[in-house]
Amino acid sequence: VQFVESGGGLVQPGGSLRLSCQVSGRIFSIYNKEMAWYRQAPGAQREWVASTTKIGGSAYAESVKGRFTISRDNARGQIYLQMNSLEAEDTAVYFCNCRPPLDNWGQGTQVTVSS
DSSP states (O other): OEEEEEOOEEEOTTOOEEEEEEEESSGGGGTTSOEEEEEEOTTSOOEEEEEEOTTSOEEEOTTTTTTEEEEEEGGGTEEEEEEOSOOGGGOEEEEEEESSOOSOOOOOEEEEEOO
């Protein structure tokens, strides 16, 4: 299984972005897995942001709760992260993976929140 993240960019505080993650390879292997988004800010460790279960339940880190929404399309092998009301503290490289994560990570997609 490989992960390819996209959708990042430069956005002003208060703006929105929608990240996408394309899972390739043995897509069916993620059908029953909890899938998640993670992020890594400069000089910081990678942290969990949000996750979605195989039946569509979701959980969020306190720092993004109420602003971010995670969703999944198993048939297409895609995971999404809708990010609203973005703050400077959301600046990071965003990754998708299983939860707990597999050893292989994608390249991530850079999100920069700045005026």
